[in-house]
Amino acid sequence: MKVGDILRKKTARVATVRMNETVAIAAQLMRANDISALVVKDVVRTEGNTAVGMFTERDVVRAIAANGAAGANLKVSQLISVQQLVSCSSNDTLEHARHLMNRNQIRHLPVIDNYSLIGVVSISDISTAFDEAARAEARPVPA
Secondary structure, eight states, X not given: OBHHHHHTTSOXXXXXXXXXXXXXXXXXXXXXXXXXXXXXXXXXXXXXXXXXXXXXXXXXXHHHHHHGGGGGGSBGGGTOXXXXXXXXXXXXXXXXXXXXXXXXXXXXXXXXXXXXEEEEEEHHHHHHHHHXXXXXXXXXXXX
């Protein structure tokens, strides 16, 4: 199974946040969309679908734990490392995506095809796909 198979079952909309937004804005976006991660886009260099990082609930917790309430006013750019964006393509296998997540200790992976952001897969998406495949395999074949 490929990453693109998961994306076809998900909504096409990808929740994003600009690097110059605050932690508070990012947290509100995650809450409003009932998600735990946002793709970060660089407002200075591009207006397209180019991802430069991921911002997660873990980042919110780190900001508040380290800075108290003032952490909510930090910029997203202060908490992500744009040099370390880990991504995959829609043609990658789920095994490869899971390997990237495990190796990098992340739970969300932006999917980039031809330099354009087309979606995000989570470890939960991958786990669900493996579970569904296992159930389908276990079903008896009608005689």
